[in-house]
Each structure stands twice: as C-alpha cells, then as structure tokens.
Amino acid sequence: MKEHAIKLSILSVLADGSFHSGEGLGEQLGISRAAVSKHIKGIQAWGVDVFSVQGKGYKLAAPMQLLDQNELTQRINVPLELIPVIGSTNQHLLERISHLQSGSVCLAEYQSQGRGRRGREWVSPFGCNLYLSMYWRLEAGMAGAMGLSLVVGVAIVEAMEKLGISGIKLKWPNDLYFQDKKLAGILVEMSGQAGSAAHLVIGMGMNLRMANDTQGITQPWTSLAEVAQEDIDRNQLAAELINALEAALTEYEMTGMQGFVERWNRLDNFLNREIRLIMGNREVEGISRGINEQGAVLIETPAGLETYIGGEISLRKLE
Incomplete structure (x- = not known):
C-alpha cells in the first residue's frame, strides 16, 4: 500500500x-x-x-466521501480490513481463508481486478461505488450453501429499506434492480470438501454514483444516487450492509431458506412477468412465479410449473 x-x-x-x-x-x-x-x-x-x-x-468533478476505518469499526461487530486499492476484495479473502474469523470483511475504494459471475470483469473505479466482501464458515457444508446469494440479496434490500431507500428489487439469482435497471451484483465463491464446513466468500459491488455506461455492457444500469435522489453516506451504508449480512447468514444457518422464501418473493423484480431463462443453448419461456425453498426459480410454462437452479433471466419483451 x-x-x-x-x-x-x-x-x-x-x-x-x-x-x-x-x-x-x-x-x-x-x-x-x-x-x-x-x-x-x-x-x-x-x-x-x-x-x-x-x-x-x-x-x-464532485466532492468524494472516503471510507473511514475508525468510523466503520465502531458501527460493526466483525473484523474489518479497509484496503483502499486492491486487486479484488473476494480474492483477498479467498487467499486468507485459513486465518480468518467467520464474518470477516474486506472493503476497498478501488479494484484493479474486480469480477462478477462467470468470470466477467467488474469495472471498479475509485470512490464511486461500494466494493464489499465477507467470509463465512458454513458448518452445513457446500450442499447447505444452495440459495445463499438469494439470502444475501434479501439482507441487502431490507437493510436499504431501513435506511429509507425503497423500490429496490431482486433478480434471480444474484442482482439488485431498480425499475428494471441493475443497481448491484452479488458473487458467492466457495471452497470445501464433502463432509466438512464450506468456506464462503460473499462479494457485492453496488453502483453509488458511477456513470451508467461504465461497465461497458448493454444491460441498463442505475446508481443509488439516482434511486435515493441524494448522495448516500458511504460509511453508514457499508456498516448497515455488513450488519445485515452477518444477521442474515446467522439466521440462514439456523433456518435455511425457509425463513427467506416469502421475503425474497416480495422483492422479486420479475414476479408474475413473462421471462426467458437462458441456460447455455437452451431457453425456457414462461411466467415467473418466484422461488421455492431450495432457492430454485419457478416458471409457469405450457407444460406446467417448472423449477430451475441455473441460468440467466431476461424479460421476454426486451428481447
């Protein structure tokens, strides 16, 4: 540094x-x-x-609120590393799993090697967004991690609702949306062996005031400043999200998906809308009916109600 x-x-x-x-x-x-x-x-x-x-x-171009280690430490109950310039917050924790306490968090102002799902690049300019990763040791093992990104999404949206920020929805399985525009993405990476605890690193990148076209993709983007119609205190937001993640993961260990299905369906951006689920070369069209207790997406098709655990959702009308 x-x-x-x-x-x-x-x-x-x-x-x-x-x-x-x-x-x-x-x-x-x-x-x-x-x-x-x-x-x-x-x-x-x-x-x-x-x-x-x-x-x-x-x-x-505009004043910048920097993250503050001391202020954050006073607001949360888990170990925190604030590393202003880093390759990837997820990678940093993945490389240190054997030395970490469950709940440990890494925050950054800038990532030079940020990544999203399926190895996609996650553009991470300095001070514009929130780059946060948490390590969690899941005693139930890797099989017990099914649907974890859904739990994380629920925790994040509910925390933002407590801050008075409404209208944010969830896209199965790992994105936050506002008015059909992407606001944030979640990336869960895990390691472990059968019969032992799973080591999870849960990363989140949220657009706070970054230009909508910065990610270099055609998918519409929005920013939290647009959603809230004001700048958000980055330290308060980071602390609220960290505390919400810790509470949700603790609850998940005790109840599994059972306590989150109804909460997720309330926030489903595509509930009762015509969608297309893309799985490689295969596509399924139908009406989204939320998720089940395994975290699978439910799609009503001409053949009946079908469940899927993988793929990418898009709106049919946008195709």
Whole structure:
C-alpha cells in the first residue's frame, strides 16, 4: 500500500471538491509540483475525474466521501480490513481463508481486478461505488450453501429499506434492480470438501454514483444516487450492509431458506412477468412465479410449473 500512499493523501485533500494548487499539494506532501502532476495522472487511471485549471490547480468533478476505518469499526461487530486499492476484495479473502474469523470483511475504494459471475470483469473505479466482501464458515457444508446469494440479496434490500431507500428489487439469482435497471451484483465463491464446513466468500459491488455506461455492457444500469435522489453516506451504508449480512447468514444457518422464501418473493423484480431463462443453448419461456425453498426459480410454462437452479433471466419483451 506504500506505493499508493501519496495518491491517497492527494485524494484526501481533493475530496472536499475545492481547487487545490499543485504547489500547495506539493508543500503539504513534501514533493515537487511535477511529482504531484504524475500522481494526479495515476489517480485519473483509477477512474477519478480530476480537473486541472491553470491558475487554480486541481479539483474533483464532485466532492468524494472516503471510507473511514475508525468510523466503520465502531458501527460493526466483525473484523474489518479497509484496503483502499486492491486487486479484488473476494480474492483477498479467498487467499486468507485459513486465518480468518467467520464474518470477516474486506472493503476497498478501488479494484484493479474486480469480477462478477462467470468470470466477467467488474469495472471498479475509485470512490464511486461500494466494493464489499465477507467470509463465512458454513458448518452445513457446500450442499447447505444452495440459495445463499438469494439470502444475501434479501439482507441487502431490507437493510436499504431501513435506511429509507425503497423500490429496490431482486433478480434471480444474484442482482439488485431498480425499475428494471441493475443497481448491484452479488458473487458467492466457495471452497470445501464433502463432509466438512464450506468456506464462503460473499462479494457485492453496488453502483453509488458511477456513470451508467461504465461497465461497458448493454444491460441498463442505475446508481443509488439516482434511486435515493441524494448522495448516500458511504460509511453508514457499508456498516448497515455488513450488519445485515452477518444477521442474515446467522439466521440462514439456523433456518435455511425457509425463513427467506416469502421475503425474497416480495422483492422479486420479475414476479408474475413473462421471462426467458437462458441456460447455455437452451431457453425456457414462461411466467415467473418466484422461488421455492431450495432457492430454485419457478416458471409457469405450457407444460406446467417448472423449477430451475441455473441460468440467466431476461424479460421476454426486451428481447
């Protein structure tokens, strides 16, 4: 992290959204104006909009609230690592599973190697979003992890409802939506052996105020700032989500999916709508009827009510 210390120091100064001269930044940090300019370019490579105006200096496009380790630690009850610049929060925990306490969390401001489901790249610019991963030891084993991403989705939406943010829905099996636009994605990775506990790393990336086309995909995106019509306190949001995840995973260990089916169906973005389920070269069309206690999606087809545990859902009318 030492190689990023100066960039992070510059960002902490620029975070107020005001102009700061290169000379003034250099004096504060004990470096030359040329060095400041070099580090600004590195910050821009993290996806941060930094403007340079002759005679005024450098300024962010908008003020930036940085995550605060001390504030977060006071709000949560699990071990936390805040690593501003990282390859992947999920990968960081996966590599340290043998040393982690169940519930341990890794947060980042920027990921250079963020990933989504099926190995897709997850673009992760600095300070725009929330990148959060939690490690959980599931004593029931890998078979007991069926439907876990659904539980995580329920926990996240319910936590946001407590913050007064309404209208967020779930897309089976791992996305958060608002008005048919993607807001966040969930990635659960696991390891373990038959007959032993499962080691789970649950990652979530949420778009807080990132441009809708940043992910470079055709799927419509939205941001939490759009949903809430205001900027959200990132530290409060992170703490609420961490606490909600810990509570939901603890409940899941005791009750399994039983306590979450009705809650998930209440939030189902596609409930009673015509959908297409894509499974490789196979497609199933029908009406979405929620999920069952195994976490499978229920689709009403001409052949009757069918259940599926894999695939990607899309709206038929959008095809």
